[in-house]
Amino acid sequence: MAPRPKNPPADRRQEILEAALRLFAQRGYNATTNADIAREAGVTAAALYYYFPSKELLFRTAVSELRSSLLPRVVPMVERVMDMDPEILLPKVLRGVIDFFSEPRTQAILKIIMAEGQRDPAIVKIWEEQMVSVVEVIFPYLLRQMARGRVKQMDPRVVSFMVQGPIMAAVITRDILGIPMLQDVTNEMIVQGIVETTLASLLTNPE
Amino acid sequence: MAPRPKNPPADRRQEILEAALRLFAQRGYNATTNADIAREAGVTAAALYYYFPSKELLFRTAVSELRSSLLPRVVPMVERVMDMDPEILLPKVLRGVIDFFSEPRTQAILKIIMAEGQRDPAIVKIWEEQMVSVVEVIFPYLLRQMARGRVKQMDPRVVSFMVQGPIMAAVITRDILGIPMLQDVTNEMIVQGIVETTLASLLTNPE
């Protein structure tokens, strides 16, 4: 009574992962049942156990494969990044960050981390890894430009909050929470605000 | 077999609400069982139904009573706020915002909203109300100071993101997610960074 599938079973596993991720992000771990995931993926609940040994491991796998990499987005693909003008590089970084946060994948993982991070610290690690990979490139750059007097002396982590924070706040309140008042605040407006204001006084040589 | 309690039952209801809120914020709605809440409050699960008709309504009541008011914290208790110098008022507002976000209550509600907001949009309303109450005071002030040329012309919502965003990002990544790398970034450092940089170039008359 179990007809072999019409669509190639090669991507069945992937379908399940994607369905799972969508539901986990939407409703949270506990509120998402195996039956929900299976229905969304077009199979029955028992089929999940052909591909994954438990719901918990399905969850972890789905979240792990969510790792969209922030680094290549934030650090432009040029050779000598370390020597780039901050007036050029920082707006590029800014746009990279906003693109990253605008992705449904990023928003999904942010929601999952907030909701399930307490239960499973391994989930938080995924976020941390993203940050660290960027930090390892950007912080040396900032320190160098500070030493050169091109960027105001300041803890790089604080700089990072000042650039990344407004975007994170916007995405959370506007996109994730969906507060109506903020719906027509565009990413462009935020980038412009940060460039004109925060970056403007962060860069000490605005010639 | 159920003796009437020796300790005054006057605050029993409150005890339950507080226990519930703590657990809901920590583990989320579905992962928190009635038995958990009851144990934490020193009663049995059945007792919850003497005070609340359902788990769902216990949850809503707990969250509703969480409303800590942002407004009195952000807008200082002075008569003529509208005429205050932005150099004086904005740092005050900044400190108010950071105090607000540092409260366990605020962090709890932020976690709950992110985790359960999808399931129950009424929860998101609580956050929205907080924002609106502040917006109604701060936005007219900003517009007035912009007209006077004391503050750079900019959408007040963008200004709000630029001031509030870094704090929100810091609290989420440092306090809620607990990322080790950020543990020793103090609120003071962030306030200083925003004042020296973002506010510095937002205020067009830095005499």
Add this chain to the structure above:
DNA sequence: AATTATTAATTGATCGATCAGTAAGGGAGG
């Protein structure tokens, strides 16, 4: 003041529903 009735607060026992996970097997393709 003593006795009795009533109400408030809580328990233990239990029920129905739901859910993660298991077992066994069937059909399609090689």
Add this chain to the structure above:
DNA sequence: CCTCCCTTACTGATCGATCAATTAATAATT
């Protein structure tokens, strides 16, 4: 006919919710 992929059917555990029973405190009656 064997292996892969998936189903139907089931189980044990858990959870929200209900309920009768029970007692402390309080009010009413004697």
